[in-house]
Amino acid sequence: MKCIPSKFNIVEKNCHTLLKVVIHQPNYFPYSGFFHKLTLGDSLVLMDNTQYDKKFTNRNRIIVPNDWIWLSVPIKKEHKFSPNKTVEINNEIDWKKNHFTKIQKSYSNSKFFNLYKDYLKNLYEKEWNFLFELNYETITKVMEWLGIKLKIYKESDLNINGKSTERLVNICKSIGADTYISGIGGKEYMNEKLFNSNNINLEYQNFTHPIYEQHFSDSFIPNLSILDLLFNHGLKSLEILKNSQNNVEN
Numbered sequence: 001m002k003c004i005p006s007k008f009n010i011v012e013k014n015c016h017t018l019l020k021v022v023i024h025q026p027n028y029f030p031y032s033g034f035f036h037k038l039t040l041g042d043s044l045v046l047m048d049n050t051q052y053d054k055k056f057t058n059r060n061r062i063i064v065p066n067d068w069i070w071l072s073v074p075i076k077k078e079h080k081f082s083p084n085k086t087v088e089i090n091n092e093i094d095w096k097k098n099h100f101t102k103i104q105k106s107y108s109n110s111k112f113f114n115l116y117k118d119y120l121k122n123l124y125e126k127e128w129n130f131l132f133e134l135n136y137e138t139i140t141k142v143m144e145w146l147g148i149k150l151k152i153y154k155e156s157d158l159n160i161n162g163k164s165t166e167r168l169v170n171i172c173k174s175i176g177a178d179t180y181i182s183g184i185g186g187k188e189y190m191n192e193k194l195f196n197s198n199n200i201n202l203e204y205q206n207f208t209h210p211i212y213e214q215h216f217s218d219s220f221i222p223n224l225s226i227l228d229l230l231f232n233h234g235l236k237s238l239e240i241l242k243n244s245q246n247n248v249e250n
Helices: 032-038 095-107 113-125 131-146 164-175 184-188 192-197 226-242
Strands: 020-024 043-046 059-064 067-072 151-154 179-182 201-205
Touching: 020 032, 020 164, 032 131, 032 201, 032 226, 043 131, 043 164, 059 095, 059 226, 067 095, 095 113, 095 226, 113 131, 113 226, 131 226, 164 179, 164 192, 179 184, 184 201, 192 201
Parallel strands: 020 043, 020 179, 043 151, 179 201
Antiparallel strands: 059 067
């Protein structure tokens, strides 16, 4: 039962507040939809114990004139089937200088780039050995920039077992979550009945990518790293995210 306080902020004795959780791979400077999903939850669990997924865990996209490119953090090949928390970065490749140079070249003339330049410069001067540590740092920093405040858990701290949907359900139960917020793609692989049998609500994010003014492009390019939105709109970025399709599907 969802709690609805009265105008005097009095809640019924047997009522409890729903705790909504987002569970996600720790991606590298994720795209806007990741942070939109966070605005719908109360807690975030980053899956550091789950097997590394090469799709976005170590890379994301930024804009170049009328196109986009990948920024990829090189990892040691022997770790591509390892849990996220043990995946090591291949620092024999000078990826840090490469990333910062490309970001500067693409965004130095963007309206709000200077708000974030010093942080990025320091980020890419620091030594990073594990991909998860880099991703955790950048995700939490972007949350700070956007003003998104959630309780963050590392999956490895929760002693979780199980696979696929069972693993998601066990994570929810371990932190006392009543509701799991999934991306719409979860409908293709999740066992929805397993959530229901464990008294956990399942909600799907209904995200329409916001179209905003974008430096360097004649037509809007969606699904870039959140950096693109921040560099172009600064402190208004969260408002732009929230004005996209915010409702969820059950």
